[in-house]
Amino acid sequence: MSKEHKNVCLVTTVYSFFLYLLIKGYDEEDIFIFTAWFPKEVSKNIKHIQMPPVAFRYGGAKMYSTDSISGIFKNIVGYLRYFYGYIKLRILFFIKTHNKDISIYGHAQTPFSFMFYENEDSNIIEDGLMNYSPDICETHKINPIIDKFLHLCGIYFLNANEALGSHKNIKKVYLTRDYDHPLIKDKVEVIDMNQMWNDLSNEKQKEILDLFNVNIDNINFEGKTALILTQPLYEDNLATLEDELKIYDEFFDKFNDYTIIIKPHPRDEKDYEKIYPNVKVIDKYFPIELLSLINVTPTVVCSAVSTALLNFKDSEIYVYSGELKNERLIWARKELIKLIESS
Structure with missing residues (x-):
């Protein structure tokens, strides 16, 4: 048996x-x-x-x-x-x-x-x-x-x-x-x-969206939008809080005439609604890859070392250009740039 x-x-x-x-x-x-x-x-x-x-x-x-x-x-x-x-x-x-x-x-x-x-x-x-x-x-x-x-x-x-x-x-x-x-x-x-996503039935796609509590109606990117993907650099002892926020400040300065939206990493514990009170912050507990799969297309997507940037084929990609003090982050950024250039 x-x-x-x-x-x-x-x-x-x-x-x-x-x-x-x-x-x-x-x-x-x-x-x-x-x-x-x-x-x-x-x-x-x-x-x-x-x-x-x-x-x-x-x-x-x-x-x-x-x-x-x-x-x-x-x-x-x-x-x-x-x-x-x-x-x-x-x-x-x-x-x-x-x-x-x-x-x-x-x-x-x-x-x-x-x-x-x-x-x-x-x-x-x-x-x-x-x-x-x-x-x-x-x-x-x-x-x-x-x-x-x-x-x-x-x-x-x-x-x-x-x-x-x-x-x-x-x-x-x-x-x-x-x-x-x-x-x-x-x-x-x-x-x-x-x-693999496109091969799923609508029912199976909805099942996955429901597991992550994703409501498509609440995700709306209109006009010139810059999506910032955060990472738990401070939480993982890869950067001081001040140095991590400098990364996001560069994105704000670079795209100051865009509507900026922040998508926190699921393990990022910072309260961005308090840090940046005039910026829209979307739910952090779903994988960012879902946005590209449901055809959400920001004008530009920004991050320091996140490979999730690679999923936004129809968006401009911007990688943080300032100083990184941690060797792991320096290596990760170099690898990310290689992947972007080869994609």
Whole structure:
């Protein structure tokens, strides 16, 4: 007797969740696992397993200073909270998937992504420029005996570059552009968002829009419009608040005679209606790619390093030209400009 098949979707962003919906469609019987920072405004619409907050992020520990008793205590609490959450997720995952044939989709770089390395049908879904990193590397080995012991305990010490598709259990890496990195090139499957969206029935398109709470009637771009795509640079410690706002100030100065509309990134916590009281701010909890798919065409689209710019084929694209102080941002902007020039 064949086992029941289940798809498991573990993602950290609405963008990758949207790609999953295009790739596999929405089935209420699928198992959805969302990180603590996945927008609750979207996750509330879906039956899901919620990851707890963690003390680790992207393969590294989020540590407090050990110079004080308070810092040491916070670190201990953080680690205990992580292990409690890990065991809880282990139990829930076992209950949901026991005696079932499963396929895993999403992000293998989270502290809770053990299932990608324990299931032989695991698949990566693009999350942005990080998936095109030249630094993708093989899963490192500590010692054969130690590795086996750790894996039996469900522990995988992987940094972000090791979790982008090189592991033997990763069968496919779904990207929106081709990438011939030697460690993953045979696994890459290029997806065309526009084609996949257009292939959906009106009913399925509406289902996806409803999951993201998108009301087309409330999205109106008339006349000369400049759409600013923000990113959580301050929240991710990639820029000071002052430096991040300088980016948007450049866009305001450059397009001061346009109607400016701000689309915040889903993880951007800044209150732009207070910062820029005379500017329209639209809902931040849906993937910006949906705007281009429903034929919303701003005159110009602006960002510092967002690859979402590439989806607006009929709009002028403007990339921040000022100083960036973080090496990751400098690299990301260079890569973005290369992609724009080659598209």
